[in-house]
Amino acid sequence: MRSRELDPSASPLDYYGYELRRSREAAGLTLAQLGSIVFCTGSLIGQIETAAKVPQREFSERMDAALGTGGTFSRLVGLVLRSQLPGWFQPYAEMEGRAAYICSFQAQLVDGLLQTENYARAVLGARDGSDLDGRVAARLDRQRTLARKHPPAAWVVLSEGVLHQQVGGREVMREQLGHLLSLQKRKWLEIQVLPFEAGAHTGLMGSFNLLRFESDPDIVYTEDFVQGHMTANPEAVREGSVRYDHLQAAALSVDDSAALIARVMEERYGDQPEPDGRDLA
Template sequence: MVHINVLDPSASPLDYYGYELRRYREASGLTQKQLGAIISYTGSLIGQIETARKLPTSDFSERADIALGTGGLLSRLLPLVLRSQLPAWFQQVAELEARAIEIYTFQTHMVHGLLQTSGYARAVLGAVDSANLEDRTAVRLARQRILEKDSPPVLWTILSEAALRQEIGGEAVMREQLESLLSHENKPNVNIQVLPYGVGAHAGLQGSFTLYRFSGDPAIVYTEGYGMGHPTANPDIVKDCSLYYDHLQAAALSLRDSAELIRQVMEERYGEQQR
């Protein structure tokens, strides 16, 4: 007799996803292998997802939804599943991102997670710990779906010039990352400014921070340390950080000049001639 691992669908979003996948598959009269043949995945992978040992992907969810006639249930569950896989201390931040109508962030040395490419994210996440790297990368990239909503938040990012020049993942990864930043150049809800080295001392010397604004709720400031996050709605801190951000925007290059600097660094530092 084949041992079937019985999942508690209330244990976690991943367990619930696996439970529903198995329920729809069995209702369709399909084995794991048969479903795999239909959606071009292995039966082994389907078994791992059904037993909450492997994270599903967007492509897998869409194919399974069509094959099993779920009405899009698995695809709707996927963002919740992926968000639940974030570190516990960061899950609240992901919820803030998902609810915010405006996000203002200043980054001192690295591209913000909402704008990272897969190669860049993989290099950042794997710098110290390479365990489950592909799943952790997928989870980080899933946060970017908020920018594709029907009513996406306005994202305003100020990057220190150091973020453009700090070579993370190698030249090819950096070139792809800078090209990705430039791809947002004409999107009204994504605005990228660069704070050049030439400004000298500036309002962001204390470090990176992000300001979330909501419809009807108080704004929240988020800062991050090693393995921990610090969100606060303290009105004095929010007021101070809002003022700091105004000063950073005033000191940063314009959107047009920022794009030009990104393009310049991309060609001079990571261009084909360099390789």
């Protein structure tokens, strides 16, 4: 049975699949043969060739090595993953990747740049489980911004409520809070927690991000439940900057924030006995 033909101009995912099939066939390899070389199933490769599944970076690197494509698929996969983000979010993701300085205040959820895979899966699947693997992969790929050789300086303020809002279950939350603690070691990333005791604060209107650039105008970004809103309006940026300064001042220090995260992780998400007295794993 012949796999369906793709229109390479339809989307980055279709183009990737088209090029993968073309390169495999040019190498004279069947799906099964290529799968045995890169240690995955021929079925997986076939799904990616027909744009039924979203490729990831490791897969792309293996394809480049096996097919001798000189990094073609490693370059293409970035476009593919970016295309999995909501259309209204893609312009922001592009600007985020270029920013020299990222400031984020999150009132309800861990910032997407700091989320674990399981936490991201729970967040993105809360209402819609379609294409979940691709959407999760796209969110995690954004995190490469903070992991590159010369990352932007990033400062994240999380409301204490973020630590207590159980997303995905106790094990997912324990993993997520542990991940936040591990990120404290990064030179260009600072994480603060805004405690409940701060009372009324300048972030009560909701989450927002500020992006600063070497030569472009600064940007403030907000979201509602429908879409995101990005503006370089000087008054909006000035207001956002002042609000963020107040949030940083009201938040716990970086060290005290880490101590609070660790305490919530153990007290709220640590091992607890079940009703029959047995310990939970």
